[in-house]
Amino acid sequence: xxxxxxxxxxxxxxxxxxxxxxxxxxxxxxxxxxxxxxxxxxxxxxxxxxxxxxxxxxxxxxxxxxxxxxxxxxxxxxxxxxxxxxxxxxxxxxxxxxxxxxxxxxxxxxxxxxxxxxxxxxxxxxxxxxxxxxxxxxxxxxxxxxxxxxxxxxxxxxxxxxxxxxxxxxxxxxxxxxxxxxxxxxxxxxxxxxxxxxxxxxxxxxxxxxxxxxxxxxxxxxxxxxxxxxxxxxxxxxxxxxxxxxxxxxxxxxxxxxxxxxxxxxxxxxxxxxxxxxxxxxxxxxxxxxxxxxxxxxxxxxxxxxxxxxxxxxxxxxxxxxxxxxxxxxxxxxxxxxxxxxxxxxxxxxxxxxxxxxxxxxxxxxxxxx
Ligand SMILES: Nc1nc2c(ncn2[C@@H]2O[C@H](COP(=O)(O)OP(=O)(O)OP(=O)(O)O)[C@@H](O)[C@H]2O)c(=O)[nH]1
Ligand SMILES: [Mg+2]
Numbered sequence: 001x002x003x004x005x006x007x008x009x010x011x012x013x014x015x016x017x018x019x020x021x022x023x024x025x026x027x028x029x030x031x032x033x034x035x036x037x038x039x040x041x042x043x044x045x046x047x048x049x050x051x052x053x054x055x056x057x058x059x060x061x062x063x064x065x066x067x068x069x070x071x072x073x074x075x076x077x078x079x080x081x082x083x084x085x086x087x088x089x090x091x092x093x094x095x096x097x098x099x100x101x102x103x104x105x106x107x108x109x110x111x112x113x114x115x116x117x118x119x120x121x122x123x124x125x126x127x128x129x130x131x132x133x134x135x136x137x138x139x140x141x142x143x144x145x146x147x148x149x150x151x152x153x154x155x156x157x158x159x160x161x162x163x164x165x166x167x168x169x170x171x172x173x174x175x176x177x178x179x180x181x182x183x184x185x186x187x188x189x190x191x192x193x194x195x196x197x198x199x200x201x202x203x204x205x206x207x208x209x210x211x212x213x214x215x216x217x218x219x220x221x222x223x224x225x226x227x228x229x230x231x232x233x234x235x236x237x238x239x240x241x242x243x244x245x246x247x248x249x250x251x252x253x254x255x256x257x258x259x260x261x262x263x264x265x266x267x268x269x270x271x272x273x274x275x276x277x278x279x280x281x282x283x284x285x286x287x288x289x290x291x292x293x294x295x296x297x298x299x300x301x302x303x304x305x306x307x308x309x310x311x312x313x314x315x316x317x318x319x320x321x322x323x324x325x326x327x328x329x330x331x332x333x334x335x336x337x338x339x340x341x342x343x344x345x346x347x348x349x350x351x352x353x354x355x356x357x358x359x360x361x362x363x364x365x366x367x368x369x370x
Contacts, residue, residue, distance in 0.1 A: 014045055025049055029057055031217075036086045056082065058215065061188050068192045070132045077125045084118045087111060133231075148197070149206040149307045149331055152236035154261070156253050157187040157213025159244040160274040162194075164290035164299075165210045171200045171293055171300065181210055188213055193232050200297075203304045204334045204350070209236060216249075216256050233261050238306055239268045240299075245287065246278035270306075272299065308334060311350040311370040316362040318347050326361055333358050 017028070027050045028042070034053040042051045052060075059078045066072045153161040162183035169178040181194045193212065199205040209232045233239050241257045243250050254271065258264065276287040276295070286302060288295040311334070318326070323345055326333045332355040337348035350370050351358050359367070 018046070021046070021049065027052055029054065039086070054217075058188070058218075065188055070129065070136070071192050073125055073129045073132060077122060077129065080118055080122045080125065084115070084122065087114055087118070136231075149204065149238075149303075150209060150236045151206055151238045151240060151303055152209040152211060152232045153240050153242055154211050154233060154257055155213065155240075155242035155274075156244055156247075156256065157189070157215060158185065159213065159242045159253070160290040161210050161213065161242055162189060164242065164274065164288075164296065165194070165196060165208050167290055167293055167296045168198045168200075168208060168300070169196055171198070171296065173199050173201050187215075198300075200300050202334070202336050203300050204307045204331045206303060206307060206331070214256055214260055216252060230261060233264060236268065238270055238303060239264060240270050240272050242290075243271065243273045244275055245273040245281050246275040270302065304334070307331065308350045308352075308370050311352055312356070312359065313348070313350055313368045313370050314359055314362050314364055315348045315367075316346075316364040317341075317344045318362050319344055322361040323347060326358065329355065329358060 028046055030042075030051075030053045032053065033055050034042070034051070039051055039053075059075065059082065062071070062078070063075045066075045153164060155161055160183075162181045166180045166183055169180060172178045176199050177197070179196070181196070182189055194210045196208050196210075197205060198208055211232055239261070241254060243253050247253070250273070271285045273281055273283060273285060273287040274290050277289045277292070281287050286299060288299055290296065323335070323338065326335055326347070326349060332352040334350045335347060336350060337346070339346040347362055349358075349362065
């Protein structure tokens with residue numbers, strides 16, 4: 001059913017839908033959010049099908065996939081919000097069915113009691129969500145203190161964010177943790193943000209935050225659920241807007257991403273088109289296939305370039321101990337080339353401007369700015 005204003009479904013449209021139904025149709029889904037009254041009217045008209053709006057479909061998918069405390073609490077809140085919205089509708093239907101007079105007064109009283117009860121429960125869940133957010137903020141504050149460069153992946157559901165993170169993990173130095181995240185051909189695969197450390201040899205290490213997939217035209221209640229994703233964008237140094245190039249709505253995908261993050265700093269934004277194996281795009285932005293490590297390396301190089309801008313490039317000789325020391329400096333010192341000689345090693349490194357002290361570990365042959 002296409003979007004229509006609630007309450008405006010005329011007899012003609014209803015008959016048209018009726019004619020299109022057969023016994024295989026179990027659900028009727030409307031793209032527009034249904035008012036409680038419309039839901040009841042539609043359900044009466046189509047007693048053999050379950051009436052749902054897009055919002056309910058999304059919530060039931062969320063419900064099935066939720067596994068963390070935060071996502072489970074968010075689903076609980078969404079369910080209570082739906083129950084609250086439908087309360088008035090069930091009361092209206094009760095009135096229409098002749099619940100007037102004395103019964104009407106009782107009905108109204110019951111409605112108030114139910115409303116207060118739900119409001120109290122929603123308040124409790126909101127408090128718990130806030131506590132959970134605080135816990136997560138503490139973790140991210142600690143991360144900030146460690147000052148790791150952070151890249152957030154944001155995009156439509158099914159754009160390939162988790163696939164990209166998994167390919168990055170596969171490029172990690174041997175021996176580094178590379179616990180994969182779930183990636184599947186389904187909407188809302190990831191319901192929680194996941195953070196992983198990426199350490200590709202000869203490039204600066206960084207953190208990647210995989211976020212919850214977005215959808216177009218999202219009900220405001222769900223935006224609440226996307227708050228953690230949005231917080232990750234605020235904290236990130238680079239935000240990759242990953243666009244699914246296999247779909248025809250590429251512009252709409254970008255607009256949706258930007259609508260979720262209106263305050264996003266333009267300098268942070270990096271637009272990347274994914275699934276270039278399915279669509280050969282002509283664009284100035286980077287195009288990749290998240291499944292192909294070679295093309296993902298191009299992204300690593302771009303991130304590295306951003307991260308190490310202003311670093312001092314030092315070329316020269318060191319011994320094994322000095323190299324080991326340099327390797328321990330994380331993103332303050334990125335060794336970009338290492339050639340073993342007979343006694344010494346030839347080393348090229350990028351050094352953060354605030355760690356000029358590290359330059360003494362290399363018997364310098366040349367210095368320049370990155
Ligand atoms: N052909 C092709 N398929 C891809 C590519 N990248 C991802 N996919 C597929 O797209 C589907 C969705 O990938 P995910 O990585 O789970 O997508 P996501 O953006 O994390 O989705 P959500 O977690 O729902 O937000 C999976 O079936 C992937 O195998 C690509 O470059 N080419
Ligand atoms: Mg995912």
